[in-house]
Amino acid sequence: MESVFQFIAENQLMIYLVILMIFVGVELIEKVPSVLHTPLMSGANAIHGVIIIGSIIIMGQAEDVFATVLGFIAVFFGTLNVVGGFVVTDRMLEMFKKKK
Amino acid sequence: MFKNILDFIYILSSLSFIFGIKLLSKPATAKQGNLIAAAGMTIAILGTIFLNETVKMSNYAWIFGALILGSVVGTIMAKKVMMTKMPQMVSFFNGMGGACASIISIVEYNHMLHTETGSPIKTVILLLGLIIGTISFAGSMIAYGKLEEKIKDFYLPFQQVFNVLLLGSTLAMTVGLAHGYTQSHELIYAILGISFIYGLFFVFPIGGADMPVVISLLNSFTGVATAFGGFLYDNKVMLFGGILVGSAGTLLTVVMCKAMNRSLTNVLLGNFGGGSSAGTGKSITGNIKEITSSDAAALMKYSKKVVVVPGYGLAVAQAQHIAKELESVLEAEGVEVKYAIHPVAGRMPGHMNILLAESNVSYDKLLEMDVINPEFKNTDVVLVVGANDVVNPAAKTDPGSPIYGMPILEVEDAANIIVMKRSMKSGYAGIENELFYNQKTRMLFGDAKKMLAELVNEMKAS
Numbered sequence: 001m002e003s004v005f006q007f008i009a010e011n012q013l014m015i016y017l018v019i020l021m022i023f024v025g026v027e028l029i030e031k032v033p034s035v036l037h038t039p040l041m042s043g044a045n046a047i048h049g050v051i052i053i054g055s056i057i058i059m060g061q062a063e064d065v066f067a068t069v070l071g072f073i074a075v076f077f078g079t080l081n082v083v084g085g086f087v088v089t090d091r092m093l094e095m096f097k098k099k100k
Numbered sequence: 101m102f103k104n105i106l107d108f109i110y111i112l113s114s115l116s117f118i119f120g121i122k123l124l125s126k127p128a129t130a131k132q133g134n135l136i137a138a139a140g141m142t143i144a145i146l147g148t149i150f151l152n153e154t155v156k157m158s159n160y161a162w163i164f165g166a167l168i169l170g171s172v173v174g175t176i177m178a179k180k181v182m183m184t185k186m187p188q189m190v191s192f193f194n195g196m197g198g199a200c201a202s203i204i205s206i207v208e209y210n211h212m213l214h215t216e217t218g219s220p221i222k223t224v225i226l227l228l229g230l231i232i233g234t235i236s237f238a239g240s241m242i243a244y245g246k247l248e249e250k251i252k253d254f255y256l257p258f259q260q261v262f263n264v265l266l267l268g269s270t271l272a273m274t275v276g277l278a279h280g281y282t283q284s285h286e287l288i289y290a291i292l293g294i295s296f297i298y299g300l301f302f303v304f305p306i307g308g309a310d311m312p313v314v315i316s317l318l319n320s321f322t323g324v325a326t327a328f329g330g331f332l333y334d335n336k337v338m339l340f341g342g343i344l345v346g347s348a349g350t351l352l353t354v355v356m357c358k359a360m361n362r363s364l365t366n367v368l369l370g371n372f373g374g375g376s377s378a379g380t381g382k383s384i385t386g387n388i389k390e391i392t393s394s395d396a397a398a399l400m401k402y403s404k405k406v407v408v409v410p411g412y413g414l415a416v417a418q419a420q421h422i423a424k425e426l427e428s429v430l431e432a433e434g435v436e437v438k439y440a441i442h443p444v445a446g447r448m449p450g451h452m453n454i455l456l457a458e459s460n461v462s463y464d465k466l467l468e469m470d471v472i473n474p475e476f477k478n479t480d481v482v483l484v485v486g487a488n489d490v491v492n493p494a495a496k497t498d499p500g501s502p503i504y505g506m507p508i509l510e511v512e513d514a515a516n517i518i519v520m521k522r523s524m525k526s527g528y529a530g531i532e533n534e535l536f537y538n539q540k541t542r543m544l545f546g547d548a549k550k551m552l553a554e555l556v557n558e559m560k561a562s
Contacts, residue, residue: 007221018343025347032125034443038450041316042190043124043134047117048322049197050341053148054204054329059163060155067207072166074203079170081197086138087178088189092454093131
């Protein structure tokens with residue numbers, strides 16, 4: 001239990017950030033028209049691709065084969081998430097463009 | 101110095117994510133929003149590679165190799181996929197993010213063991229990231245398979261008990277490892293394996309019609325896994341993006357459930373599409389009446405107002421362009437044409453809007469359920485194109501029906517109903533539709549694209 005409190009004390013800012021972000025996330029999309037649900041989901045999907053930063057860090061630190069191989073796969077998967085996510089979203093939104 | 105610049109870059113990308121999501125929630129600015137978020141992501145990635153001091157230059161080749169490979173494959177997949185298959189594509193990319201999160205946890209766990217930098221809290225963060233990421237990966241792949249119609253709904257007896265046991269055992273192992281009750285670090289692979297199985301069985305029993313909700317939920321799972329990664333590296337932009345998606349995704353999931361008038365628990369327990377415990381709905385007897393395409397064409401041509409109700413059948417048949425053509429022909433005859441969009445028509449909210457927008461159907465003709473429902477009274481012909489459950493009156497009249505309580509498009513208020521369908525097969529929820537036996541209903545059997553083309557030709561010919 002002690003270690004939990006210690007963790008909270010040491011990471012106060014991060015935890016405040018989490019709490020605030022939860023509310024920001026809810027506020028941001030509260031009144032979104034249902035037309036945009038799919039693109040929004042897809043856009044959010046691309047944004048959580050920021051996990052790729054973690055994979056770049058493990059790839060960058062990799063010294064043995066184990067970390068190199070897994071790191072490579074992780075960066076590859078992360079890139080799929082980011083690039084695929086944004087491109088798919090863009091294609092969906094292409095459809096909403098006013099065409100004269 | 102490098103670190104300070106990197107921190108500044110991370111602030112910029114966090115801002116871009118917030119603005120991105122904000123702009124994405126309005127039709128007029130959505131495209132910019134996506135681009136802004138993408139730009140923020142790009143600088144965060146490049147910044148991490150060049151400015152993070154732990155990233156060794158000797159590994160640049162590997163990093164860029166994976167980045168380039170991923171970009172090429174991702175772009176090709178995203179560009180080539182048909183509009184109708186967008187939902188499964190999103191699910192697939194989401195699964196990739198989940199897999200990425202679990203790999204990070206595995207590597208970092210091993211790293212932690214070798215360097216003895218571990219702490220119980222760090223272990224918990226790592227393992228939670230692993231569990232959630234893996235569930236998201238496995239679940240997304242099943243959702244993908246279901247939407248591709250390669251995987252059928254699948255139940256085990258005592259499915260829920262089984263699921264709780266799986267989840268409970270992973271959490272118990274997590275606590276065990278964190279507290280040092282056990283030194284056998286191979287347990288992490290057991291956790292990996294069981295989370296994977298849990299992910300599979302989490303999605304297996306959920307009906308195909310509920311996949312959008314599930315994908316949205318898994319999307320927020322990956323967001324949470326990303327946030328754990330942020331805690332792990334003390335990386336604010338990961339935490340920021342992860343929590344943002346986690347919370348926005350959860351809300352989006354709830355909004356989607358509301359649109360179907362169902363609770364999230366109800367969706368997750370899989371009481372839909374296949375009916376585990378809910379009644380299967382009464383069977384309906386009666387006669388159906390068919391109509392020929394020339395009669396249907398005449399009926400529509402000489403009416404004042406036609407409302408088209410598109411459904412998944414339209415998407416499957418890729419009939420959005422010919423639907424637009426039908427609209428133009430009818431309007432040339434002075435007929436008012438509108439589209440009634442049910443929030444869950446197709447396989448994803450907004451699915452029909454995207455398809456019809458692709459064929460240049462004007463925005464203001466796509467009416468949402470609440471707006472169009474009162475208008476059906478003054479409508480001469482409703483043309484249902486490949487939709488089924490969203491127009492099933494059982495949702496209002498039959499408390500035993502699995503879709504009871506879901507708001508529907510009240511098409512039976514219209515003077516005439518033409519239902520275009522491939523066969524009498526039931527819709528995704530697997531239930532009969534009383535509407536087809538309605539006095540006012542005429543069935544026009546055939547592929548949506550082919551039949552719509554016939555209608556257009558008949559109208560042009562006469």
